[in-house]
Amino acid sequence: MVKKSLTVELxxxxxxxxxxxxxxxxxxxxxxxxxxxxxxxxxxRPDPDFQAQLENDxxxxxxxxxxxxxxxxxxxxxxxSKSDIIVCLDDDAIPCFGWLDAQKEAFEKEPGLAxxxxxxxxxTKGRTAFSEWFRIxxxxxxxxxxxxxxxxxxxxxxxxxxxxLILANFDQPGTxxxxxxxxxxxxxxRELFTKxxxxxxxxxxxxxxxxxxxxxxxxxxxxxxxxxGSAIVIHHEVSKGGSREKEKSQWFRDFVHNNKLLIxxxxxxxxxxxxxxxxxxxxxx
Numbered sequence: 001m002v003k004k005s006l007t008v009e010l011x012x013x014x015x016x017x018x019x020x021x022x023x024x025x026x027x028x029x030x031x032x033x034x035x036x037x038x039x040x041x042x043x044x045r046p047d048p049d050f051q052a053q054l055e056n057d058x059x060x061x062x063x064x065x066x067x068x069x070x071x072x073x074x075x076x077x078x079x080x081s082k083s084d085i086i087v088c089l090d091d092d093a094i095p096c097f098g099w100l101d102a103q104k105e106a107f108e109k110e111p112g113l114a115x116x117x118x119x120x121x122x123x124t125k126g127r128t129a130f131s132e133w134f135r136i137x138x139x140x141x142x143x144x145x146x147x148x149x150x151x152x153x154x155x156x157x158x159x160x161x162x163x164x165l166i167l168a169n170f171d172q173p174g175t176x177x178x179x180x181x182x183x184x185x186x187x188x189x190r191e192l193f194t195k196x197x198x199x200x201x202x203x204x205x206x207x208x209x210x211x212x213x214x215x216x217x218x219x220x221x222x223x224x225x226x227x228x229g230s231a232i233v234i235h236h237e238v239s240k241g242g243s244r245e246k247e248k249s250q251w252f253r254d255f256v257h258n259n260k261l262l263i264x265x266x267x268x269x270x271x272x273x274x275x276x277x278x279x280x281x282x283x284x285x
Contacts, residue, residue: 008104009036009083013073014091016043020238021091022050028089032100034059036083040073041065070207071199078193086193090184093120093233102231103187106175114192114223115215117158117181118231120170139167149177157227158182160212164263164270166277173229179219183211185233192223202261205254209262216265255281 010028014021021039028035037060045064046054054062063080065073078086085107087100099118106116127135139156142165150159156167158178170182196217203210215225256278263270 006085006104006107007083008085008087009038009081010087010089011038011040011077012089012091013040013070015068017091018044018046024091024094027094031095038063038077040077042068042073071201071203071210075198075201078190081190084190086188086190088183088186092238093184093235096232099231102228106226106228107189113226114189114218115181115225116187116228117178117225118185118233119229120182120185120233120235123234123236152176162269164266164273166212175229176227178225178227179215180212181215181225184235200261203258206251208255208258213262213265252282
């Protein structure tokens with residue numbers, strides 16, 4: 001009996017960054033000309049030339065959302081898809097050769113795999129020597145209580161602990177178990193996603209933490225994700241447009257609100273891990 005190949009659709013949400021989206025779409029099509037794609041558009045509408053380009057692509061559909069919301073847009077696009085696997089990509093993240101193949105292969109090898117999170121190479125944001133040293137020391141302490149299957153080269157990948165501290169390092173080669181995916185480069189098994197109820201639509205504005213919230217709710221069902229170091233994107237993290245359009249004070253209020261949602265999922269002790277994030281965003285971002 002021939003094993004059925006999984007079907008895949010790419011979902012790209014975008015808010016008022018159509019020029020950025022055009023470039024990302026162009027790069028994706030160079031690598032994967034026949035890939036099914038769903039664009040979740042909020043805010044700005046395509047001009048006639050871009051609209052004609054979209055309509056001439058037989059493997060592309062466009063969903064127009066009246067109210068800006070990352071999680072509402074993703075939930076709508078994913079629930080309206082007929083594909084087995086959904087891969088979510090930020091509109092300013094450019095995939096590299098072999099990216100989609102790595103995502104699909106992971107789901108085919110593990111029928112019970114709920115989600116994946118690929119490697120992110122950040123083109124604009126680096127870390128200072130002190131910041132990296134502090135991260136390594138923090139990971140070493142918390143790593144004493146975390147299994148080896150959640151680490152790569154001694155670094156903890158995509159894991160949130162009971163204190164609400166999120167340890168990321170999505171720039172490592174290799175693969176490991178995760179409970180907190182990076183949303184900019186994420187694969188989802190649609191059936192399991194639907195059973196869980198999708199992403200929490202109460203996340204607003206910058207929608208910070210909605211991936212970690214999803215991972216925690218999946219973990220409660222005994223489902224974990226897999227980090228894929230071979231599914232690489234170059235994340236440009238464009239400084240204008242998208243959730244960054246709001247003034248800084250409103251952006252921070254949304255950030256605090258979203259932290260509260262994550263804490264509600266994890267428990268009141270998660271305020272411990274949120275304090276360094278709130279201080280950093282309030283005074284150093």
